[in-house]
Amino acid sequence: MDKPALRIPLEDIPPEGLKLEFEEGPELLADCFPLKRALVARVFLKKQGIDVKAKGRVRTTVELTCDRCLERFELEIDEEFEVEFRPLASLPLREETQLSREDLEVIFYDGEAVPVDELVREQVILAVPYKKLCREDCRGLCPRCGKNLNQGPCGCEIRKESPFAVLRTLLQKSGG
Ligand SMILES: [Zn+2]
Ligand SMILES: [Zn+2]
Known part of the structure; x- marks a missing residue:
């Protein structure tokens, strides 16, 4: 076993639960995004029959x-x-x-050891928003010259075809 700490065999979880605290390097998410600092996780595992409940917290910084x-x-x-x-x-x-259960996130495991590495990995992936913006009001690139408009306006003619502008024209046309 190269990563014994992150795949927890069921028999290693005592009835009162098992508390884990660990740090992971960027390899854990190498196929998704670079980590700017180690991933720090705290996980509490508790058996419930053949299921294992996991509660915890994961912290890191990703580069997007x-x-x-x-x-x-x-x-x-x-x-x-x-x-x-x-x-x-x-x-x-x-x-x-x-x-009948409340929607709880479920991870399936092989019945022998719970993959805590997969759990924290998934939490980081889920925490990254679908739309990745450097800031809420990022101005993006000029579609014509490609300049980053966050760094100031470019020399291109300003002709923004925003949906609101189109709507305004329509309203004017309808005599409103
Ligand atoms: Zn941006
Ligand atoms: Zn431009």
């Missing part, structure tokens, strides 16, 4: 690329989570009970 201006920026992540590990083998039996 802005969707509008394409500049790199850093995003701080500090997420609390509550997840349930369920054995993969129980999947077909669960359909009904699953509906």
